[in-house]
Amino acid sequence: MNTKYKLDYLDQLESESIHIFREVAGQFERPALLFSGGKDSITLVHLALKAFKPGKFPFPLIHIDTGHNFPEVIAFRDALAKQIGEKLIVRKVEDTIKRQGLKESNGKFASRNALQTYTLLETIEEFELDCCIGGARRDEEKARSKERIFSVRDDFGQWDPKLQRPELWNLYNGKINKGENVRAFPISNWTELDIWNYIKRENIELPSIYFTHNREVIHVQNQILATNEFVKIEADDKITFENVRYRTVGDMTCTAAVASEAHSIDDIINEISASKTSERGETRIDDRISEAAMEDRKKLGYF
Amino acid sequence: MDILRFITAGNVDDGKSTLIGRLLYDSKSILIDQIEAIEKASKFKDNGVLDLALITDGLRAEREQGITIDVAYKYFSTPKRKFIIADAPGHIQYTRNMITGASNSQLIILLVDARTGITEQTKRHTFIASLLKIPQIVVAINKLDLVNFDESIYKSIEKEFNELGKKLNLNEVTFIPISALNGDNIVDFSTNMPWYKGPTLLDFLETVNIQENENLETSRFPIQYIIRPQTTELHDYRGYAGKITSGIFKKGDKIKIYPSEIEATISTIEVNLKEVDEAFAPQSAVIQLDKDIDISRGDLIVNLNRQPQFSNELEVQVCWMHQKALQVGSKYLIQNQTNRVKAIVKSIEYLVDINTFEKEIESTEVQLNQIAKIKIKTATPIAYDSYSNLQAQGGIIFIDETSNVTVGAGILE
Numbered sequence: 001m002n003t004k005y006k007l008d009y010l011d012q013l014e015s016e017s018i019h020i021f022r023e024v025a026g027q028f029e030r031p032a033l034l035f036s037g038g039k040d041s042i043t044l045v046h047l048a049l050k051a052f053k054p055g056k057f058p059f060p061l062i063h064i065d066t067g068h069n070f071p072e073v074i075a076f077r078d079a080l081a082k083q084i085g086e087k088l089i090v091r092k093v094e095d096t097i098k099r100q101g102l103k104e105s106n107g108k109f110a111s112r113n114a115l116q117t118y119t120l121l122e123t124i125e126e127f128e129l130d131c132c133i134g135g136a137r138r139d140e141e142k143a144r145s146k147e148r149i150f151s152v153r154d155d156f157g158q159w160d161p162k163l164q165r166p167e168l169w170n171l172y173n174g175k176i177n178k179g180e181n182v183r184a185f186p187i188s189n190w191t192e193l194d195i196w197n198y199i200k201r202e203n204i205e206l207p208s209i210y211f212t213h214n215r216e217v218i219h220v221q222n223q224i225l226a227t228n229e230f231v232k233i234e235a236d237d238k239i240t241f242e243n244v245r246y247r248t249v250g251d252m253t254c255t256a257a258v259a260s261e262a263h264s265i266d267d268i269i270n271e272i273s274a275s276k277t278s279e280r281g282e283t284r285i286d287d288r289i290s291e292a293a294m295e296d297r298k299k300l301g302y303f
Numbered sequence: 304m305d306i307l308r309f310i311t312a313g314n315v316d317d318g319k320s321t322l323i324g325r326l327l328y329d330s331k332s333i334l335i336d337q338i339e340a341i342e343k344a345s346k347f348k349d350n351g352v353l354d355l356a357l358i359t360d361g362l363r364a365e366r367e368q369g370i371t372i373d374v375a376y377k378y379f380s381t382p383k384r385k386f387i388i389a390d391a392p393g394h395i396q397y398t399r400n401m402i403t404g405a406s407n408s409q410l411i412i413l414l415v416d417a418r419t420g421i422t423e424q425t426k427r428h429t430f431i432a433s434l435l436k437i438p439q440i441v442v443a444i445n446k447l448d449l450v451n452f453d454e455s456i457y458k459s460i461e462k463e464f465n466e467l468g469k470k471l472n473l474n475e476v477t478f479i480p481i482s483a484l485n486g487d488n489i490v491d492f493s494t495n496m497p498w499y500k501g502p503t504l505l506d507f508l509e510t511v512n513i514q515e516n517e518n519l520e521t522s523r524f525p526i527q528y529i530i531r532p533q534t535t536e537l538h539d540y541r542g543y544a545g546k547i548t549s550g551i552f553k554k555g556d557k558i559k560i561y562p563s564e565i566e567a568t569i570s571t572i573e574v575n576l577k578e579v580d581e582a583f584a585p586q587s588a589v590i591q592l593d594k595d596i597d598i599s600r601g602d603l604i605v606n607l608n609r610q611p612q613f614s615n616e617l618e619v620q621v622c623w624m625h626q627k628a629l630q631v632g633s634k635y636l637i638q639n640q641t642n643r644v645k646a647i648v649k650s651i652e653y654l655v656d657i658n659t660f661e662k663e664i665e666s667t668e669v670q671l672n673q674i675a676k677i678k679i680k681t682a683t684p685i686a687y688d689s690y691s692n693l694q695a696q697g698g699i700i701f702i703d704e705t706s707n708v709t710v711g712a713g714i715l716e
């Protein structure tokens with residue numbers, strides 16, 4: 001066996017992802033890349049640069065903005081789009097709520113996570129998108145572990161896990177009828193640790209909240225939540241300042257921080273390698289609503 | 304570090320999901336919150352024992368029925384290797400999903416229940432493994448705790464399987480006696496089976512040789528996408544983007560393009576935005592040629608020393624995956640790498656009897672989950688290799704033109 005012609009696991013994953021990006025570009029008329037400014041979608045952008053440079057991306061970046069984002073992430077999102085010179089479209093959940101008269105959830109965590117689906121589906125219709133590229137990973141969550149690389153959604157954006165298309169070898173079938181769309185997931189086979197090792201190897205820049213910083217927080221249901229205008233502070237909430245960082249970046253209402261002293265990517269890799277808790281389990285309050293929370297959201301059209 | 308992709312297969316209730324749960328649990332690859340979640344769910348079951356199958360059965364309907372409907376992909380690693388597991392359904396109704404998982408696997412673990420021995424579904428999955436040429440086969444004889452860890456039962460199943468294997472010309476087969484429920488010989492050696500001297504399942508998975516890039520001589524590059532920046536400074540740049548499916552391409556190589564059969568020379572090769580002297584499978588690359596030729600998605604670049612077959616009449620072994628049967632005269636789109644063409648079924652040569660592996664001649668249709676050899680004719684000739692020579696170039700899918708669904712998997716001869 002000639003080791004000269006052997007690829008390291010990160011190279012294997014990277015090559016597979018680039019292949020998926022190019023399949024999207026080759027098979028669809030109007031794709032878009034869903035870009036939130038989190039580490040997974042930043043990795044997607046990095047892979048897309050490798051897939052299409054020196055050409056332009058054959059799709060715009062789209063952010064479905066819940067309005068509950070970390071300001072550091074939004075600033076990063078805008079700066080990155082500008083730096084690479086690609087088009088960024090932002091559609092706000094706020095506007096959908098007004099237009100469709102949607103009811104926001106109440107309570108301590110007034111999360112707009114579920115409402116994001118409405119805006120996504122509106123945006124798909126507005127731009128007549130036939131494919132949305134997303135940064136979902138199969139290791140994140142049990143419903144996601146069932147996801148195809150090319151996942152077909154019906155006219156209503158719905159996912160039917162019982163009727164997924166067989167997906168053989170590296171042959172992807174993106175043929176759909178008008179009105180349907182495909183969600184494509186180039187980093188399906190990456191784990192959280194793979195993403196971090198890749199970010200390190202490729203020297204990819206990230207929003208500052210991934211690294212430790214001192215922040216005003218409250219403790220809710222064993223989780224650390226940053227205080228912010230979207231979370232109701234009640235009388236028995238104890239406000240403290242702590243050194244924390246974010247393991248995932250989602251809405252400020254439902255994304256928890258972790259206690260951390262990790263200043264560098266190496267520190268983060270060490271921390272995750274030693275962690276006994278999964279990324280979503282540690283940080284996503286919205287996944288705890290029921291055992292099938294993610295599956296139920298996905299069936300309705302969530303990415 | 305390298306990656307081993309493997310699949311578990313077998314009958315419903317042979318314990319596939321439990322095995323994966325055990326593998327992850329005993330190798331300390333499950334995290335606390337995930338264990339808490341299954342503990343919580345296990346309490347609602349009758350016996351109160353931790354139900355490891357809940358780790359992989361991720362869908363509501365799967366947990367309700369206690370069966371696996373679709374493939375779940377699971378990831379874990381040890382200091383020696385990374386693993387991607389395709390946990391596939393055993394139910395005959397979901398054979399298409401089993402084939403989906405199997406098509407990307409370098410190894411298959413066939414679970415056999417020691418009490419029932421080899422069943423029709425074991426044979427079906429073994430046949431699919433041989434058809435797809437999965438390089439490594441592990442027969443995990445499970446539930447030995449329920450037969451008093453009796454060596455003679457293990458031996459008789461081994462013997463029966465070996466006879467089966469001879470009929471199919473199987474590659475290497477490894478047998479391991481296990482109890483997935485209790486963890487015997489999964490990660491830790493079992494003290495209950497002193498007669499077994501081989502490796503534990505995890506030992507085997509960590510050390511088994513993975514063959515990759517074995518075919519370095521036959522170079523194939525299917526075109527996925529053309530990169531044309533059309534800027535002032537890159538006015539004439541025209542890069543052919545794709546993933547090398549086998550072999551090596553070097554700068555200066557003389558190549559041939561199919562279907563036009565025009566020859567040209569490689570002027571540059573880029574991998575990850577950097578110019579390189581050579582690129583090899585499975586790298587994604589961008590190739591530029593020394594002259595302007597009309598090349599588009601679906602075309603195939605090959606090296607001159609080994610030419611593919613080029614024909615519009617193909618013989619295909621097909622696994623049918625849809626309720627609407629394949630019939631003589633039916634038309635489909637077939638996809639071979641990036642190339643899609645229309646095809647018509649000319650004849651059904653034979654169906655395979657999954658129990659005996661005998662050929663049944665006379666049939667006018669191929670029904671769901673049946674395996675058959677057929678002849679098809681394509682609208683234009685396609686360049687391909689036989690699956691036995693070059694797997695990446697010899698696999699095709701059948702797409703129904705009205706529903707757009709993938710209805711069959713084909714292996715070119």
